Amino acid sequence: MSDVYVVGTDMIKFGRFPERTVPSLGAEVALMALDDCGLTMQDVQALYCGNLGEAGSGVGQRILQLIGQTGIPVVNCANACATGATAFREGYVAVKANMYDVVLCVGVEQMGRGLLGGGGAAGVETEGLIGSATMPAVFAHVGMEHARKYGTTFEQFAKVSVKNHHHSTFNPKAMYQIETPLEVVMSSEMISYPNTKLMCSVNVDGAAAAIIASESAAKRLGLMKRAVRIRASALTSDPYSPRNLVMPDFNGATQLAAKTAYEQAGLGPHDVQLVELHDCFATAEIVHYENLGLCGAGEGGRLIDEGATTLGGRIPVNMSGGLLSKGHPIGATGIANLYEVTTQLRGEAGKRQVEGARIGLTHVVGMGSSCAVHLLEKV
Amino acid sequence: MSDVYVVGTDMIKFGRFPERTVPSLGAEVALMALDDCGLTMQDVQALYCGNLGEAGSGVGQRILQLIGQTGIPVVNCANACATGATAFREGYVAVKANMYDVVLCVGVEQMGRGLLGGGGAAGVETEGLIGSATMPAVFAHVGMEHARKYGTTFEQFAKVSVKNHHHSTFNPKAMYQIETPLEVVMSSEMISYPNTKLMCSVNVDGAAAAIIASESAAKRLGLMKRAVRIRASALTSDPYSPRNLVMPDFNGATQLAAKTAYEQAGLGPHDVQLVELHDCFATAEIVHYENLGLCGAGEGGRLIDEGATTLGGRIPVNMSGGLLSKGHPIGATGIANLYEVTTQLRGEAGKRQVEGARIGLTHVVGMGSSCAVHLLEKV
Numbered sequence: 001m002s003d004v005y006v007v008g009t010d011m012i013k014f015g016r017f018p019e020r021t022v023p024s025l026g027a028e029v030a031l032m033a034l035d036d037c038g039l040t041m042q043d044v045q046a047l048y049c050g051n052l053g054e055a056g057s058g059v060g061q062r063i064l065q066l067i068g069q070t071g072i073p074v075v076n077c078a079n080a081c082a083t084g085a086t087a088f089r090e091g092y093v094a095v096k097a098n099m100y101d102v103v104l105c106v107g108v109e110q111m112g113r114g115l116l117g118g119g120g121a122a123g124v125e126t127e128g129l130i131g132s133a134t135m136p137a138v139f140a141h142v143g144m145e146h147a148r149k150y151g152t153t154f155e156q157f158a159k160v161s162v163k164n165h166h167h168s169t170f171n172p173k174a175m176y177q178i179e180t181p182l183e184v185v186m187s188s189e190m191i192s193y194p195n196t197k198l199m200c201s202v203n204v205d206g207a208a209a210a211i212i213a214s215e216s217a218a219k220r221l222g223l224m225k226r227a228v229r230i231r232a233s234a235l236t237s238d239p240y241s242p243r244n245l246v247m248p249d250f251n252g253a254t255q256l257a258a259k260t261a262y263e264q265a266g267l268g269p270h271d272v273q274l275v276e277l278h279d280c281f282a283t284a285e286i287v288h289y290e291n292l293g294l295c296g297a298g299e300g301g302r303l304i305d306e307g308a309t310t311l312g313g314r315i316p317v318n319m320s321g322g323l324l325s326k327g328h329p330i331g332a333t334g335i336a337n338l339y340e341v342t343t344q345l346r347g348e349a350g351k352r353q354v355e356g357a358r359i360g361l362t363h364v365v366g367m368g369s370s371c372a373v374h375l376l377e378k379v
Numbered sequence: 380m381s382d383v384y385v386v387g388t389d390m391i392k393f394g395r396f397p398e399r400t401v402p403s404l405g406a407e408v409a410l411m412a413l414d415d416c417g418l419t420m421q422d423v424q425a426l427y428c429g430n431l432g433e434a435g436s437g438v439g440q441r442i443l444q445l446i447g448q449t450g451i452p453v454v455n456c457a458n459a460c461a462t463g464a465t466a467f468r469e470g471y472v473a474v475k476a477n478m479y480d481v482v483l484c485v486g487v488e489q490m491g492r493g494l495l496g497g498g499g500a501a502g503v504e505t506e507g508l509i510g511s512a513t514m515p516a517v518f519a520h521v522g523m524e525h526a527r528k529y530g531t532t533f534e535q536f537a538k539v540s541v542k543n544h545h546h547s548t549f550n551p552k553a554m555y556q557i558e559t560p561l562e563v564v565m566s567s568e569m570i571s572y573p574n575t576k577l578m579c580s581v582n583v584d585g586a587a588a589a590i591i592a593s594e595s596a597a598k599r600l601g602l603m604k605r606a607v608r609i610r611a612s613a614l615t616s617d618p619y620s621p622r623n624l625v626m627p628d629f630n631g632a633t634q635l636a637a638k639t640a641y642e643q644a645g646l647g648p649h650d651v652q653l654v655e656l657h658d659c660f661a662t663a664e665i666v667h668y669e670n671l672g673l674c675g676a677g678e679g680g681r682l683i684d685e686g687a688t689t690l691g692g693r694i695p696v697n698m699s700g701g702l703l704s705k706g707h708p709i710g711a712t713g714i715a716n717l718y719e720v721t722t723q724l725r726g727e728a729g730k731r732q733v734e735g736a737r738i739g740l741t742h743v744v745g746m747g748s749s750c751a752v753h754l755l756e757k758v
Contacts, residue, residue: 046614047616052435053435054435055434055435055455055457056431056432056433056434056435056457058457058458058459058745058747058748058749060616061459061616061617061747061748061749064616068619069616069617069618069619070616070618070619071615071616071617071618071619071631071632071635072615072616073613073614073615073616073749074458074614074616074748074749075456075458075465075468075469075614076434076456076457076458076465077454077455077456078434078435078437078455078457079437079453079454079455080437080440086454086455089454090454090469090472093469093472093473093476093478094472094476096476096477096478097472097473097475097476098475099472099475234452235425235452235453235454236450236451236452237426237439237440237443237448237449237450237451237452237453238440238448238450239448239449239450240447240448240449240450252450253450256450368437368440369437369440369453370437370440370453
């Protein structure tokens, strides 16, 4: 079976656009991604659309009404925080199955405001089971458990936010481009210990798109020069554990997805030069270092202390600014991560470029439960 | 690329279950489909779930919490009236891409009551554009246009309902098993001329499931004897036409999907021995005869007069009772159609069996816009 590539991609600058509609944001970014590789809607054979907030309303079709109602197949996906990544994955699978040569994947979201803007993403039963444990509380618990087992400190968790805000100063498409020194992060409003307000992801509106092509189409259309190969696509839900009965197991889901992706690609964590992972809270980034195999169990705190995950370090993480500073428009997040890694592997990331990057990993995980890990490779 | 099969399938008896939840209906039918072919959740490598009403809430994952949280990938799809068929199609494509050997597809819906229980299925922009043209009004217009162009009569439209209610008397899983004579159909409450109440689909709760397997898995698991081959899977959205600006073009979407499916399979309408099509209103069935190529343009009225689409006729349509009598739980409808055709091709349809059927066609089309056509073949 021949390889499958990302040949075009873009994202809008994340922000707050209450005057816009979900389809208008999706349409805008779709045209941007087409423009990125010089294609038009006439070249697109299918559309895969990820959106959570208006999931039942035919967002993909509404996008087509705005930019080209060509009669192509549309698939609307919703999968909690993995919504965009799932749409991307369905597009990838369809090209892999030789159903299509060129597909467009769009992730888009308009978020409610405030810490619980994504309310409902965790699913009715889950939210019922965890009772008052809203997402900030769940990820506070995650941090405290890590602290108890491994001695991880408030300062170490806070450093994640300092790093990601620093990275985002080089990313004009991030919501914020503001340095947040350690003392600012640590003294910002406490949301749920140990996560302060600056250690929580930013609820923003956003859209990102990717165009996926078969090898033959990428060659025929002259798009191989900036193409990025999709080496692995793994999707999981929460595995069973007694813990699942009361708490979502995004650790287990992430470990399973990472293992699956590495096996698909015949690669390991040491082959990866940059990672965009799901830092919905600062505490989440530390545990996902370990879940993705970037370091051993309990070593997440040391990894951030050493600067290994900062631009210029051994394994830069969240060069885009991450969910903490770029922002987290749920349905768009997964494809925005893929945009960042594709841009890096193309060598087009400007001041935030990870030099010599050949393999990049993207990760999103949602309570609800869904986790997606993709591995991309420079051609 | 080797063939892909439906190896297990079932549906619950459609009805009204206000005391149940969407995941509980989905879980029930998933276990029924597994039981149909003697598999367990341990055999299932991925779940594709179609639901419209709770599309953003992780219905697939909530089903897994009830019947086996094994960590498998879950994809939730929503595509108006093609929601269930889209979930089925995504599962089919994944097996075709060699991502998995055995996948489970579930379609499930709890409907609101009344004629507009599926409100929102048409998408915000569409509903805005058509103003007061709710679905009953749209399909009344469809009938009146057909009458104007071809002289189709109220009685001919009404005969569709008589036929489908007759068929459903042989289907214990249909909502109704009641003969409705022509005079009863014609004199029932007028909803939007020429569709009376008995010529509108029944808003019911329902769930249907299908298990799809690769050829190697079907053989390894000893399931070839009752397997049904998937010969074509076509999905479309509304093609562009000036008319699209004010009305959904489900005729164009259906014609395109049928053409695509016939081409994929290398077959034509004359190769098909039974059809489950989207009779959301009696008028719709007549136009879809023509859209699917079962007869020429304008010949739909004659086809129903001749009894060609009744059990025992040349090309039986909606042997299950159709949406008019079996019921139309949106997210479940597409897979329920595939259940009916699979059951017929297996020769297990009892009193409603279409003798000698080798090729069957399923069709769903939603304003929104999405149309799916599948062709199945007896092994």
